[in-house]
Amino acid sequence: MGDSCYIHPKAINDSKDIGIGTRVWAFSHIMEGAIIGKNCNIGEQCYVEGGAKIGHGVTVKNGVAIWQGVAIEDYCFIGPYVVFTNDRLPRSPRSPFVQKRYEQQDWLMPTLIKTGAAIGANATMLCGIIIGEHALIGAGSVVRGDVLPFALMVGNPARQIGWACACGERLPREHEPKCKSCGRVYAIENGKMIPRWE
Amino acid sequence: MGDSCYIHPKAINDSKDIGIGTRVWAFSHIMEGAIIGKNCNIGEQCYVEGGAKIGHGVTVKNGVAIWQGVAIEDYCFIGPYVVFTNDRLPRSPRSPFVQKRYEQQDWLMPTLIKTGAAIGANATMLCGIIIGEHALIGAGSVVRGDVLPFALMVGNPARQIGWACACGERLPREHEPKCKSCGRVYAIENGKMIPRWE
Amino acid sequence: MGDSCYIHPKAINDSKDIGIGTRVWAFSHIMEGAIIGKNCNIGEQCYVEGGAKIGHGVTVKNGVAIWQGVAIEDYCFIGPYVVFTNDRLPRSPRSPFVQKRYEQQDWLMPTLIKTGAAIGANATMLCGIIIGEHALIGAGSVVRGDVLPFALMVGNPARQIGWACACGERLPREHEPKCKSCGRVYAIENGKMIPRWE
Numbered sequence: 001m002g003d004s005c006y007i008h009p010k011a012i013n014d015s016k017d018i019g020i021g022t023r024v025w026a027f028s029h030i031m032e033g034a035i036i037g038k039n040c041n042i043g044e045q046c047y048v049e050g051g052a053k054i055g056h057g058v059t060v061k062n063g064v065a066i067w068q069g070v071a072i073e074d075y076c077f078i079g080p081y082v083v084f085t086n087d088r089l090p091r092s093p094r095s096p097f098v099q100k101r102y103e104q105q106d107w108l109m110p111t112l113i114k115t116g117a118a119i120g121a122n123a124t125m126l127c128g129i130i131i132g133e134h135a136l137i138g139a140g141s142v143v144r145g146d147v148l149p150f151a152l153m154v155g156n157p158a159r160q161i162g163w164a165c166a167c168g169e170r171l172p173r174e175h176e177p178k179c180k181s182c183g184r185v186y187a188i189e190n191g192k193m194i195p196r197w198e
Numbered sequence: 199m200g201d202s203c204y205i206h207p208k209a210i211n212d213s214k215d216i217g218i219g220t221r222v223w224a225f226s227h228i229m230e231g232a233i234i235g236k237n238c239n240i241g242e243q244c245y246v247e248g249g250a251k252i253g254h255g256v257t258v259k260n261g262v263a264i265w266q267g268v269a270i271e272d273y274c275f276i277g278p279y280v281v282f283t284n285d286r287l288p289r290s291p292r293s294p295f296v297q298k299r300y301e302q303q304d305w306l307m308p309t310l311i312k313t314g315a316a317i318g319a320n321a322t323m324l325c326g327i328i329i330g331e332h333a334l335i336g337a338g339s340v341v342r343g344d345v346l347p348f349a350l351m352v353g354n355p356a357r358q359i360g361w362a363c364a365c366g367e368r369l370p371r372e373h374e375p376k377c378k379s380c381g382r383v384y385a386i387e388n389g390k391m392i393p394r395w396e
Numbered sequence: 397m398g399d400s401c402y403i404h405p406k407a408i409n410d411s412k413d414i415g416i417g418t419r420v421w422a423f424s425h426i427m428e429g430a431i432i433g434k435n436c437n438i439g440e441q442c443y444v445e446g447g448a449k450i451g452h453g454v455t456v457k458n459g460v461a462i463w464q465g466v467a468i469e470d471y472c473f474i475g476p477y478v479v480f481t482n483d484r485l486p487r488s489p490r491s492p493f494v495q496k497r498y499e500q501q502d503w504l505m506p507t508l509i510k511t512g513a514a515i516g517a518n519a520t521m522l523c524g525i526i527i528g529e530h531a532l533i534g535a536g537s538v539v540r541g542d543v544l545p546f547a548l549m550v551g552n553p554a555r556q557i558g559w560a561c562a563c564g565e566r567l568p569r570e571h572e573p574k575c576k577s578c579g580r581v582y583a584i585e586n587g588k589m590i591p592r593w594e
Contacts, residue, residue: 142338
């Protein structure tokens with residue numbers, strides 16, 4: 001690719017802010033004002049709206065719509081058909097019952113996915129929430145609130161069932177766990193998983 | 199748009215029944231025999247099958263397939279990647295095990311989404327059900343049965359956790375609640391939320 | 397169609413292994429190395445990756461991505477927006493935190509959907525699992541483990557709530573049930589449903 005990004009001929013790109021080495025695959029649409037960093041992979045059937053921000057080295061699998069208000073930091077994994085939101089109490093803006101609500105933008109609630117987090121396939125992400133660094137959301141989960149760094153979450157609503165290493169491996173249930181896959185060490189302090197390898 | 203609808207050049211439209219002011223976005227496909235009213239917004243990656251009916255002022259976000267048998271009344275909101283169905287016990291019609299089942303259409307079960315209802319992102323809608331006026335289905339819910347007007351539903355299976363105003367705001371837990379956002383008043387009678395503003 | 401398959405002009409096909417009578421609809425993409433049998437129907441917005449295998453007479457509804465590692469036997473039904481996976485602990489392969497994990501393919505876990513099984517709309521399928529013959533997965537389920545032949549599953553996580561006949565009908569709760577729709581007979585032995593009609 002040299003010094004540019006790759007846009008599949010069946011994709012549509014209206015953004016001027018896509019980083020070097022990023023690839024966008026068929027039937028995806030990047031809107032004007034969308035910001036995507038370097039070396040990302042945006043799968044097929046995706047949609048990135050103006051105002052959405054994606055960092056470097058992010059993997060977005062097929063069928064993901066990333067709306068205005070959603071920010072995804074470096075090295076995150078967004079699984080296939082993960083669904084984001086940006087309105088907690090949606091109604092059709094065309095409805096006379098809604099009156100003036102959609103004339104301003106205070107209906108819009110942000111979502112922040114922090115560095116290295118992974119969102120499993122078909123998970124549903126409510127808005128107004130922060131997913132901590134390297135958290136791992138299980139496939140099919142419905143996430144309604146903030147998630148701690150390194151937390152492993154599953155279910156509807158999603159609940160924490162353990163901890164995940166930055167490499168993806170599940171951490172042993174110990175106060176100072178060591179990852180059996182990559183050897184990274186951690187310590188639990190005040191209910192949070194603190195990396196000892198940074 | 200003047201007196202017609204707008205079809206994105208990367209969408210496919212085979213219907214002659216799309217109302218004035220309605221917009222259909224990229225990679226969506228409206229089939230012959232699909233009926234869509236005025237001033238709707240049909241997002242990207244959508245599919246509206248022949249026999250599906252959509253009223254006026256409806257918002258359909260990205261990635262929604264609306265099948266034969268599904269009817270959506272005026273001013274509804276259909277969130278991104280909401281999934282409808284029209285067969286309670288599906289099998290491949292190509293299967294020799296299924297025999298004559300798919301030769302007739304009695305396998306087809308309807309779904310009705312009544313005026314002003316909102317279906318949250320990635321919700322799954324079983325068929326043979328009616329969603330009442332202005333009901334609000336939370337993101338990621340799996341709805342297996344009828345839903346009362348103004349009911350707020352969440353979970354898998356979806357259960358009622360409260361009531362929503364026609365404007366979208368959650369109603370206070372009172373016998374005669376008043377919406378703190380728009381001021382509409384209601385009364386609960388025989389377990390149902392009755393609007394006092396019509 | 398005569399002796400060939402049909403590819404919609406808005407679909408992309410890079411495979412040489414699609415059987416006679418199979419149809420692939422708009423905005424779908426069949427990759428090089430994907431294998432699809434005869435008389436299948438692949439809906440719109442689908443994606444079949446190299447290394448994925450689909451048998452004969454399979455129905456795949458809209459919005460389904462079938463990854464490397466997923467095998468679907470004859471006469472299965474894959475509902476709309478069913479989501480498959482092939483990595484239990486996903487991270488972005490572009491992440492420096494993941495190191496060498498994605499250089500080899502031992503992260504890839506297979507999924508096998510056996511003859512005649514039906515996966516309901518928007519179900520999420522974890523990987524490393526086998527879905528038994530003629531099993532029926534309810535819409536919106538999250539399937540985390542193996543499923544018995546003829547089992548009827550619902551929920552997140554999916555749990556067995558009964559049994560389904562090969563024809564799709566729910567079987568009565570008896571030790572030797574007879575399908576009220578097609579008349580097929582079965583017997584439960586050691587907790588498994590054994591067909592007496594083969």
